[in-house]
Amino acid sequence: MLRLALAAMGTRFELVLPGEPTLSDSALRAAGEAALAEIEEADRRLSLFRSDSLLSLINRNAFAHPVGLDGETYDLLETALEVHALSNGAFDITVAPLMGDRGLHGADSSAAPGPRAAGSQAVVLNRTASNVRFTDPACALDLGAIAKGHALDLAARTLREARVERALLHGGTSTVLALKPPAGEDAWLISLAQARDSKPVRLSDEALSVSSGQGRRAPDGSGHVLDPRTGMAIATDGFSAVRAATATLADAWSTALLVEPTLEPGSVPAHPLRATQLVTNA
DSSP: OEEEEEEEEEEEEEEEEEETSSOHHHHHHHHHHHHHHHHHHHHHOOOOOHHHSSHHHHHHTTTTEEEEEHHHHHHHHHHHEEEHHTTTTTTTTGGGGHHHHHHHHHHHOSSSSSSSSOGGGGEEETTHHHHHHHHTTTTOOOOOTTTTHHHHHHHHHHHHHTTTTTTTEEEEETEEEEBBBBBSSEEEEEEGGGGGTTTEEEEESSEEEEESOOOOOTTOOOOOOOTTTTTTEESSSOEEEEEEEEEEHHHHHHHHHOTTTTGGGGGOOTTOOOOOOEOOOO
């Protein structure tokens, strides 16, 4: 059993690789290290707190002119806009100014604090040109509610390309992505820290993400999860847990369901990858 870890996106990512009969130990380690390198690259690309990141470049320039995107970032933003539409605005990556205004971003943030979120309708993607532009000068993006899942999906893709079929990946334990389980098992068993009395969640080729109202606080004592439609911190110490086909979707939908517990993403026929709510505000 090989375990590899690194610090990125303000948290600890870990890979658990039980081994493959067709791979040597050195090949397994090389695959794991390549997967971690994908997470590091995603952190450099999407960090709100690095002046040289693509996200910071977007926040600085996308209102003045379109900013070119690589394929992974384009797909990520497209998914974020889809979840925004399907969640009735409960998930919104333009929440960055509000987060700064409430003291939840440090001085290094590339998003200026402000009293409102522009709304995801101000983010315009052009697939033909592979770029993004803003239609509102107040628009700035914070991908903190979806970037960990995105990084895990990229890491899993790298593992699969290296013929690693059995693995468990997590980002800060809040977002988990399971490939196939160890030999002889039919699933990875994931316990929810927020619901210790519940049965473990069984995962195989699936993702699970948990969002909680507990933890980090703003200087005024309010929570760190905001309702982008009102600009106010949500008043709950509960949590939402969502399983989905990808970690990106699970990450985003768990935030949306924490903000708006009545959402039912699994019943949205337009969504190609269904998410299933496990527990909300338990």
